[in-house]
Amino acid sequence: FARRLRAAANALGLDEAVTYPIINSARVRELRPGVDPVILANPLSSEMDTLRPTLLTGLMEAGARNLAGGHAGVALFEYGRIFESIEGRAAERPALGVLLAGARTDGAPWEKGVQGAACDDYDLKGNVDGLLKTTGAGEIVRDEAAAAAFLELEPGRGFALRDGNRVVGFAGRVAARVSRAWKVAAPVFYAEMDGAWLRSRDGKEVRYRPWTPYPAVHRDVALTVPTRMRHQTLESKLIELARRHAEPKKVLLEQIRLFDIFQSEKLGASHKSLAYAMTYRSLEKTLTDAE
Secondary structure, eight states, X not given: OHHHHHHHHHHTXXXXXXXXXXXXXXXXXXXXXXXXXXXXXXXXXXXXXEEOSSTHHHHHHHHHHHHHTTOSEEEEEEEEEEEEEETTEEEEEEEEEEEEEEBSSSXXXXXXXXXXXXXXXXXXXXXXXXXXXXXXXXXXXXXTGGGGGOTTEEEEEEEEEEETTEEEEEEEEEOHXXXXXXXXXXXXXXXXXXXXXXXXXXXXXXOOOOOOOSOOEEEEEEEXXXXXXXXXXXXXXXXXXXXXXXXXXXXXEEEEEEEEEEOOTTTOTTEEEEEEEEXXXXXXXXXXXXX
């Protein structure tokens, strides 16, 4: 599993980092104020006295060194163990961390169209989605309210990954105070997922959808919604409706894509229009306009 997970991360353009699990307790306080770290009874030195509660510490250190060394951007991942104190006892578990900072590309001459563009929340989300899809984790709820528990993230710029009632990870922009602590001027984006949960969701069987000779049907729909509503929320509702009403009729919603966001004086400041391109296909026949 670990080998395939690392291969998937490499395929997404991420470079693997292997960092030391023993860190300075001051770093923990910078990341998560008020959280009790796992302190070593006999540390090698006063600066290496704590077991890391997150992979962010090592990845921040590696990213900061690479950026200071002249790299325009970094895209790193690590699959390793983290430690936490539960009822006064140390517990360890595997985790997967992804860190992006600086330019989206590192000056590749054949990528002039995106050369120098800074990475952002969407790059991080794309990497998270790619890793979840590769590991067979399936659909995960992204809970923005629950992200407040992760103090290393900028308020309002992250989300927690939730499988039912269980929080299995988080992602978002790293808080400015954390970036300053590592002397990183560029915005930093980070995601961390529970490695044990990823392994439990790892599908041992690869399932393929039957091939169909019938053509796809494309339909565009524009929906007027409150300005505060997010694309992800509306997309999830559309997928849910398609499963409820279309799949029983053996009609699949193969793809849904947001292609336009429209605002105007007529709609008002409180509303916006989101336009989606939707692709349907039947496994049994050519769909009619009415269907």
